[in-house]
Amino acid sequence: MTDPGTRPADDWWRSAVVYQVYPRSFADADGDGTGDLNGIRARLPYLADLGVDALWISPWYPSPLLDGGYDVSDYRGINPDFGTLADADALIAEAHALGLRILIDLVPNHCSWEHPWFKAALAAGKGSPERDLFWFRDGVDGRPPTNWPATFGGGAWQQIDDGQWYLHMFDISQPDWNWDHPKVIEEFDSILRFWFDRGIDGFRIDVADSMAKDATLPDVPVKDGRPTQDKYVGNPFYDQPGVHTIHQRWRAIADEYAGTPEGPRVFVAEAWLSPPERLAQYVRPNELHSAFNFDALRASWDAKDQREVIDRSTGSLWAVGAPATWVLSNHDTIRHRTRYGRSLQDALEGAGVVATDLELGLRRARAAALLELALPGGAYIYQGDELGLPEVEDLPEEVLDDPVWERSGHTNRGRDGCRVPIPWSGAEPPYGFGPGEGQPWLPQPADWAPLTAEAQVGDPNSHHSLYTAALRIRRDHAELGEGRLTWDEDAPADVLSFTRGSFRCVTNFGAAPTPLPPYDELLLTSTAIVDGQLPPDATAWLTF
Template sequence: MQKQWWRDAVIYQVYPRSFADSDGDGLGDLAGITERLPRLKDLGVDAVWLSPFYPSPQHDGGYDVSDYRGVDSRFGDLGDADKLIAEAHYLGLKVIVDLVPNHTSSEHEWFKAALASAPGSPERERYIFREGRGALPPNSWTSMFGGSAWKQVPDGQWYLHLFDVSQPDLDWGNPEVRAEFVSILRFWLDRGVDGFRVDVAHGLVKEETLADWEVPAVILGGLEPAGPPPPMWDQDGVHDIYREWRRVVDEYEGGRILVAEAWVQPAERLARYVRADEMHQAFNFMYLSAPWRPAPLRAVINESLEANDEVGAPTTWVLSNHDVIRHATRLGYAADRVRLHGIGPEDPQPDAGLGLRRARAATLQMLALPGSAYLYQGEELGLPEHTTLPHEHRQDPARPRSGHTVVGRDGCRVPIPWEADAPSYGFGPSDRSWLPQPVSWAEYALDRQQGVPGSTWELYRAALAARKEYRLGDGTLAWQEAPDEVLAFRNGELLVLTNFGASSVPLPPGASVLLASEPLDADGRVPGDVTVWAVL
């Protein structure tokens, strides 16, 4: 039986506009990504996931798609996409692309046709248009970016947009919508992509009555683990869609996959998305959101593994992505701090040294867990959030729509540094950068870290190599007895120990250290906020 590559893969997320700029216009592009793919091969990842590069007015970083079968001219063209896929495959890397099925851009041809057509027309039935309640919208739903989730059009009807007003929700009860996305899947599968990360996978189907829901929406806030899901999230009908998609991807050779972005709790409900006839993976946001303490992390790891084992699916592990504060910054605050949705220059600033120390420890812990792992571009450099990014440069629609109460996600999307002494730190051939880079980023540049013992990049590279050598992704977790401030488990012959406490702790007798996130004490004890991989 052919190995299912995705069950233990390490997948690297590329945010195209911030990865590498080939032409000096200050915006990353597909040609820039292609040029840098050998660096990802050197790092040791198995696959690359690309955030949207489709034609878009870019009101929400490309997640407002106006054409699902093209490439935005800012990023290149279809020929550049083909070259990227071909080069990745030549290097032995898989390619996963983003798919955004919950909504289109308001500039999509379908939505333009809907606005030009009468209420009740086939064009409008592709989206969720409704009559209002007098002068009020159809219901009380709020947008994830703030304000009402409804926008009134000149003829009096309202359309639903769970995100920005420029992102009208599709009606997935319409057979034409379902057929269109099957066609889109085939378009990219025929071009050679190895899978799809499905945006807002839990949101496609809405409860039929569109009942009022008084709980305010919170961007990337997840769902409450108790009680029925809200009428706009995690409805049972989404699973029929993904069963149909699974049949499509299974027609293609090479192990093509579907990955769910689904902010769903508890783990048992999330596991429904990865049943044998649905998706292959679902992001584990409970792990990402867990505080830096041993008991909550152990509980999340147990719950995740048990729920996914029940349906025969691997568990995925992730610490950062384009929507959340980078973990090198997030972990620089007190462990019990409520998760923030952006950090601005006027906010309390993190302890950068502590954040990086904990981030390295968290990464070693994550990469030792059985299953698949996701990395976000720049975390292998130890990049922090740009927490002092001036507000006038911010572009996240969550900021204006929230009345500027939400800082937004721009701080984790700043173009990454490649060369310390080059213009834009090597992001591109000019000094242009669509978001300004902090001057401190020279010290994080790749050329300052490659070949430097103890650097974060070298730690990642060594960990990924050891992960393959010891087959940790295919392994089994076995908890070990440990003090309250320590989390320890075995995965095969490897002992993984994380010390969350202030005092150093000893390793078991006979343990031979393979990797450590920071140097050990002179007597071989493990300091606080350090993870060790040791062979027993």
């Protein structure tokens, strides 16, 4: 394998640390309570100082925001709540000037019911060419065409006034594109080039395993009395062979830009697929560049489970020449500080329904950050991870915005708890999120003053300083980033220890302190070392 230190700059993505910005909740420049592009621009120096390599910006397109922007009504514009195309151009240029690359979201499985093509399909009627761009079908004896379930709850088909049904694998407001139609294929070719030509460095592909459907529309098996949402092999709407043809086409378009100053454009896949061998098919040399390792996000806080996930993920990805891409939290999952403060069976449950030890969660979150950033490959940081933010589990019901809340019949509070706006400064809400005292679109907790960026930047003991130090060491240490690891097989059963050249990472998952192995220099620890012992729920970086 090529030494990571000798790889060309075009391969930056193989070891990049990427910071996810959820634009509604990052920073508000105009004081309307909603984050915007000029707010992001104002905070670019903060991100550069943090030490990340790139930003991934969640959907910034025009949208009714019925699913946080993942219901796109115009793929070539900017949501007026966030700014303008000129603001986006300025953001891209200013980020590049600071050495930061820009990835944006592509949402190819579905659009908004406000998209002009879907509105035209509704108006055109049965059998029209306009309806062929989506999945319109007649029902069967008054029932939907299939028993397919929607991810956000309920069935995946919605009946309209003329009796036909349209497919929406997510919310009712998000009709699925028909990727068997050449016009859809050509439209997304054009969308890719539109943004590549404006200078973005790549796309994160939303539900990258979902665009292709089995056109025979078979039912899915019933499990525990309900149609299954399992992504079993042969599922008619997930991981169909046709998705690979789409990705290969996109890879060819991205590679067209190899001769530009920014270098070839890149893709990262969101595909919740297990085992890792299935996910690896998405990052073969002629497909997408990388994919999130969600098995790591879902792994329990346990040395054995963590090692198994690391081994299977890296092994399957290295077999196809792709790097691993690690992630602890994102806009769809409970923040890992909260998740790690729970038992395994409760870790991914909904807000407010299980007991959580946030101090335990914070210790583990610090340890997990160093473990993640020491692993081979790239890593993603969700906004607020670097501040140690917990999930907000007591949002008033009247402010809940996630469609999961309604689609579940008010039984699942959804994902709003990880989307609460970032606290930047001050002693009370809105914590500098925007100018003035106006409250943001989701309320912030009254006890977040110690978690603001202002309170943490420069404090050597803060969560932010841990991330800053780790990213500096990672950037300066040639043996981190892409590469391989070697397990230290003499480590205790509850300890994960691996080496990468002269670098060693040790994480104590056990209940008792453990002696550190011999070392030359203690680079960084998530918790203070006591008498040469690494405390429980802690990680140390060493050289030897």
